[in-house]
Amino acid sequence: MYRGSSIGVVIPAYNEEGFVGDVIREIPAYVDRIYVIDDRSTDGTWSEILEAARADASEHRNHGDPTVQQLVADGGATALANRATVRDTIGRVVPIEHRENRGAGGAIKTGYLAALADGVDATVTVDADGQMDLSQLPRLLDPIVEGRADYAKGNRLLSREYRAAMPRFRFIGNATLTFLTKIASGYWKTMDPQNGYTAISHDALAAIDVENLYEYYGYCNDLLVKLNVHGMRVADVAMPAVYGEEESSIAYAEYIPKVSVMLLRDFLWRLKIKYLAVDFHPLALFYLFGAATAAIGVLGTGVAVFSALPSPGTPAVQGATSLLLLVAGIAFLLLAMVFDMAESESLERQVR
Template identity: 70%
Template sequence: MYREATVGVVIPAYNEEGFVGDVIREMPDYVDRIYVIDDQSTDGTWDEILDAARADHEERTGSPPPIADAHDRQRDDGEPSDQPRADGGPEALMNRAVVHDSIGRVLPIQHRENMGAGGAIKTGYLAALEEGVTATATVDADGQMDLSQLPRLLDPIVEGAADYAKGNRLLDREYRSAMPRFRFVGNSMLTFLTKVASGYWKTMDPQNGYTVISNDALEAVDVENLYEYYGYCNDLLVKLNVNEMRVADVGMPAVYGDEESSIEYSTYIPNVSMMLLRDFLWRLRTKHLVTDFHPLALFYLFGAGVAGVGIVAALWTLVNAIVRSGSVLVSTTASFLVFALGVTLLLFAMVFDMAESEHLERQYRQ
């Protein structure tokens, strides 16, 4: 336990042989439960998970895990079975994964099919919800996350200051300098898009997968319907905002080693961008039109519409001028004024949005 709170850690693993074992073995002693999800790896990841779990148990207890602890199902002849337990846990969890019996504090889970990083996180969250863990962290299996920083993410949760805490590699210059430039540029763009979509305007580095979430927040966000691609962390922020959950942005350094990213940017960028647009519209409708009313929703919608009309009018004027070789000055000026009005309305919407969620955000520097 950590400060009288039970702690679970979700580790999504896909082809992380050579990394995931170290992450399991180096997990702090105060962590009560480790949910390791093998997302249909094609290398030796699964065997490494089991070996590391046994080593972790032996190091903590001084003895190897008993057979009954690893396999509690019985065959007809009464001998222990080596088959995974598939008859426990919530239905949503069992439909997507095979939950093996615990090896000490490690709960090994195998996906029935590859579901991506977000899908593995979702599986771990479902398991944590089933066991009622107070605070559930997410830690990548590639060793990029400094486990000594975990208490800084746990503190806002156990102190009741936040419902969700996440790492932020952009908060301080010394942290930003450790990030490769191409990652920094892409991260900055996604940060802005996520600010607009989620309403958390002070929160940065939304792609950071080093997080801790409270049990109350997990129950509020409808885990079963979370996005399952790499944009799961962006999607989660939107759902947290709609449920008025407090978010803590915790500054911490980035760690990069020999691991290789499995992200395919040709599909990642358009998929996450479309997801953020859908989430943005859903947030406006759910939080500011249906559940309650706030004029920022109308400013956003009318602003985008007016700006769009201005752009279309400008393009039509340009095409018309090329075809007819006429003057475009007056029409262009009118189109620009319409566009400027739309942008002004959007800026007003953003100002309202920032003020509306300001009480839900906190930042923790080193």
């Protein structure tokens, strides 16, 4: 337990032989459950998980919070049983095998389902590649156990030192997705949404629809949108990353278009649920009207520029009208963003 709260750690692993064992062995002693999900690896990841689990059990004999029920190991989670095979618990480690490859988000979802079934108070996600400094874990857990936040996530962009350690191509991609996620989620102060070092309270995990979480690398962006709709408080915690010999399995040419489409869909869903269905706020109409007006303005400007109409004055008039529509559309979008920022301001905090 950590400060009176039971703690679970979810470790998704796909072809992480040579890394995942060290991560398991380095998990702090105050963690009560370690859910390690092998996402149909083709190397020796599964064997390494079992070996590390046995070593961890030997080191932490009789460790664990007796109030945490081992429902998962006893087959108590129906949704989990439909997607994965849960092996016997080895000490505090719960080894889980996916029946098919489900991606990073799918593995996180499986771990979340297991943590929900066990009823742990706070659930942490840690990558299996050793990039995350486990000595920083209390900084993620403190906002949760102190009741200051429902979800805490690492942020590598809050300090110049941490930003400098990030490879340039990752920084550019991260900055782009940060901006898109701000718009989609409504958490305008939150950065580095791709950071997989997170902690979530049991109540927040139970509130969101875990079974419908996105099952690709954009799961963390999707989760932020769902948390905002449910009014959950998010803490952005300054956190370094450790870049070593591991290789990213993200195919960026496929990743960016997929996540962008997902974010657009999530954005429209958030507007519908939060500002139209649950409670009405004009910012939803400002967003929609602004986007439509700006789109018409862009289209009209393009038609005016490439028009072959005989009258030299007509394209100019069309162009001016279209430009005015474009400016008006952008103004409505900016106004909607200002309202959106104000609505979620109380749900965000930064921890440096």
